[in-house]
Amino acid sequence: MADTFDDFLPEALRFTSPSPLVDIGANLTHDSFARDLPAVLARARAANVTTLILTGTDREHAEQAVAMARRLAGEGLALHATAGVHPHDASRWDAGLAADMAELQRQPEVVAVGECGLDFNRNFSTPAEQERAFEAQLGLAAESGKPLFIHERDAGQRMREMLHSWRDAIGDAVVHCFTADRATLFGYLDLDLHIGLTGWLCDERRGHHLRELVAEIPATRLMVETDCPYLLPRNLPAKLKGRRHEPALLPWILREIAHWRGDSEAELAAATTTTARRFFRLPADASREASRGDTTP
Ligand SMILES: [Zn+2]
Numbered sequence: 001m002a003d004t005f006d007d008f009l010p011e012a013l014r015f016t017s018p019s020p021l022v023d024i025g026a027n028l029t030h031d032s033f034a035r036d037l038p039a040v041l042a043r044a045r046a047a048n049v050t051t052l053i054l055t056g057t058d059r060e061h062a063e064q065a066v067a068m069a070r071r072l073a074g075e076g077l078a079l080h081a082t083a084g085v086h087p088h089d090a091s092r093w094d095a096g097l098a099a100d101m102a103e104l105q106r107q108p109e110v111v112a113v114g115e116c117g118l119d120f121n122r123n124f125s126t127p128a129e130q131e132r133a134f135e136a137q138l139g140l141a142a143e144s145g146k147p148l149f150i151h152e153r154d155a156g157q158r159m160r161e162m163l164h165s166w167r168d169a170i171g172d173a174v175v176h177c178f179t180a181d182r183a184t185l186f187g188y189l190d191l192d193l194h195i196g197l198t199g200w201l202c203d204e205r206r207g208h209h210l211r212e213l214v215a216e217i218p219a220t221r222l223m224v225e226t227d228c229p230y231l232l233p234r235n236l237p238a239k240l241k242g243r244r245h246e247p248a249l250l251p252w253i254l255r256e257i258a259h260w261r262g263d264s265e266a267e268l269a270a271a272t273t274t275t276a277r278r279f280f281r282l283p284a285d286a287s288r289e290a291s292r293g294d295t296t297p
Pocket of ligand 1: 176
């Protein structure tokens with residue numbers, strides 16, 4: 001195995017999941033992956049992270065994610081993409097962009113509409129612009145029938161109101177990188193949403209409340225993600241050069257979540273993968289999927 005990791009990851013960070021994992025949020029079109037993407041993918045495979053959902057956050061990145069999924073899948077690794085417009089970029093939403101996103105979402109590589117949603121923490125686009133773009137993308141998901149990949153930060157109440165009125169029109173939806181409080185979590189579960197967990201709970205400064213909440217999420221609604229290159233877990237057992245997060249570190253996050261839930265790692269790995277495969281409608285057998293490199297069920 002050692003040769004597939006190259007020297008980038010210190011020995012202490014070479015994890016292997018006891019059962020294949022799906023990283024439901026990998027921003028591999030980020031510039032920081034441009035110079036060593038093949039090695040990043042090889043390390044993911046060696047860590048038994050066998051399926052990556054590449055996050056598409058705007059037209060350019062969604063196009064790149066689709067092209068990447070098409071070009072690089074295979075050899076034990078399945079790649080899929082999402083296509084949406086992030087709330088930060090919601091001010092750019094117009095009819096032309098809507099048409100382009102609908103076209104992208106028809107591609108077989110695209111397994112979800114998003115990343116889209118509301119972020120009232122930073123308000124890079126105004127709340128009104130964010131709601132307009134999100135509403136339009138809820139409409140696209142309703143039309144295509146594809147699941148939704150949702151971003152929400154400091155906007156839990158408005159998110160629940162909007163999803164409540166769309167609940168019957170849309171299918172499955174995941175709130176990725178969930179970081180909110182108990183009331184928001186139960187509100188989402190009441191709407192029968194899925195929850196994506198990152199290494200946020202590995203952060204001793206701000207992850208405490210999450211540690212007490214993760215056991216409340218039914219395994220059939222829980223999925224795991226790195227959200228790399230962002231959100232490098234703060235409690236890794238060794239320092240990482242450049243501090244860039246990557247899919248090969250997902251087993252560490254899984255281990256942490258399993259600990260706080262009181263699950264075994266193997267149990268949680270298998271459960272989150274089953275949930276993710278059903279959510280994104282991936283074939284049940286990951287090895288067949290990876291060798292074909294397509295998304296036909
Ligand atoms: Zn996000």
